[in-house]
Amino acid sequence: MNVILSPLGMLLAIVFAFSLAYVFRWMLNVSRQRPQEVAVARHAVTALQRILVPVSGEPATECAVELACRLGEKQKAEIILVYVVEVPFTLPLDAPEPFEEARGQEALRVARLIAVRHGLPVQAKILPHRYASAGILQLAEAEGVDAIVMSAGQPGAEAGLGRTSRDVLKRATCKVIIDRESAA
Secondary structure (H helix, E strand, C coil), X not given: CCCCCCXXXXXXXXXXXXXXXXXXXXXXXXXXXXXXXXXXXXXHHHCCCEEEEECCCCHHHHHXXXXXXHHHCCCCCEEEEEEEEECCCCCCCCCCCXXXXXXXXXXXXXXXXXXXHCCCCEEEEEEEECCHHHHHHHXXXXXXXXXXXXXXXXXXXXXXXXHHHHHHHHHCCCEEEEECCCCC
């Protein structure tokens, strides 16, 4: 009996063999599952769509803006920058504070540049309030933010946190991420 090998028959046999090998490899390859905790943590970070960052003009708050931008970069989160002017109780809330407003505009300008460099949408606000923490929390609630990213405050303060960051951490209804610089 003569067996005739045609080029078309050989090609079909090779394609069939590779297809069968691929199917077996796919069926027998068990992918590693991520632990549930890792999946939840990853989802929590990628769910950040609106991030509030209080700024003061200090280098530590610029680091907090950078951190917020990196957290929100992949999902193009909106960065909301706020400079809270603490108005003393002896003055009305709408009293002009030209020095503080100028300082706030400069702090917001620098922070806005950081967010724009990351290609993220950004809002910037100056907010007069009696207490910085209450202003931050009020704006967070009004804007429906997913997280507040802020610097820890004065070095050497109790537990490394300033009054404002302690109050925000205690009373916030969203995630709070505190960026603490080392004392080095």
